[in-house]
Amino acid sequence: MDEFVKNHQKIVFETTLNALEKNGFKGILVSSKEEAAEKIMEIAKDCSSVGIAGTHTVRALGVLPKLEQAGKVMSDHWKFKPGTPEELECRKNQGRVDLFLVSSNAVTMNGEIVNRDGCGNRVNAMTFGPRKVVIVIGKNKITPDLESALARIEEVAAPIRAMSLNRKTPCVKTGYCMDCDSPERICRITSIIHKRPVMTDITVIIIPEDLGY
Numbered sequence: 755m756d757e758f759v760k761n762h763q764k765i766v767f768e769t770t771l772n773a774l775e776k777n778g779f780k781g782i783l784v785s786s787k788e789e790a791a792e793k794i795m796e797i798a799k800d801c802s803s804v805g806i807a808g809t810h811t812v813r814a815l816g817v818l819p820k821l822e823q824a825g826k827v828m829s830d831h832w833k834f835k836p837g838t839p840e841e842l843e844c845r846k847n848q849g850r851v852d853l854f855l856v857s858s859n860a861v862t863m864n865g866e867i868v869n870r871d872g873c874g875n876r877v878n879a880m881t882f883g884p885r886k887v888v889i890v891i892g893k894n895k896i897t898p899d900l901e902s903a904l905a906r907i908e909e910v911a912a913p914i915r916a917m918s919l920n921r922k923t924p925c926v927k928t929g930y931c932m933d934c935d936s937p938e939r940i941c942r943i944t945s946i947i948h949k950r951p952v953m954t955d956i957t958v959i960i961i962p963e964d965l966g967y
């Protein structure tokens with residue numbers, strides 16, 4: 755890697771980790787997806803139940819089969835047909851697990867965690883319920899501040915998510931948010947975690963590659 759790119763990344767990671775710590779979160783920089791999976795297994799040692807948000811990033815680590823093999827009771831709503839009572843129950847369970855695994859739409863260099871949801875099970879479980887929350891992000895999720903975090907959601911994360919869900923929303927054609935009134939709108943709740951929620955232990959794991967959207 756070019757030394758200037760390397761230097762820039764070092765500054766971005768150090769600033770973000772320091773800001774997260776200042777806001778009461780734990781911040782960890784790992785070198786690979788494999789190391790991120792090892793950290794999660796360590797954090798999960800004293801947890802018997804694990805919830806997984808609708809995240810490609812966490813699934814890409816290959817950690818879910820390891821947690822299952824370790825005997826954890828898993829709440830993964832992607833295992834159920836959308837809209838079924840079983841899927842709804844699983845989403846509710848995610849708010850009661852010992853450990854909730856999730857990614858984030860954006861994490862700012864000021865140490866804020868920013869997300870926009872359609873259902874709300876993800877942002878609810880990130881802030882209250884689970885004893886521990888681990889947020890795994892690639893470097894592409896780090897933004898300088900709140901304004902750029904919201905811009906990232908509107909210009910990248912939400913339009914791509916809408917495409918992946920085959921929604922008939924304007925952003926799937928324009929590539930950026932049109933603040934639509936579509937019944938298929940996926941953007942219904944915005945959550946900004948400014949400081950660590952009082953009853954939740956939150957760890958942010960940063961992987962120095964682009965992961966998810």
Ligand code: SF4
Nearest residue numbers: 912925931932934941
């Ligand atoms: S509000 Fe509508 S147009 Fe904007 S990103 Fe969400 S679904 Fe797309």
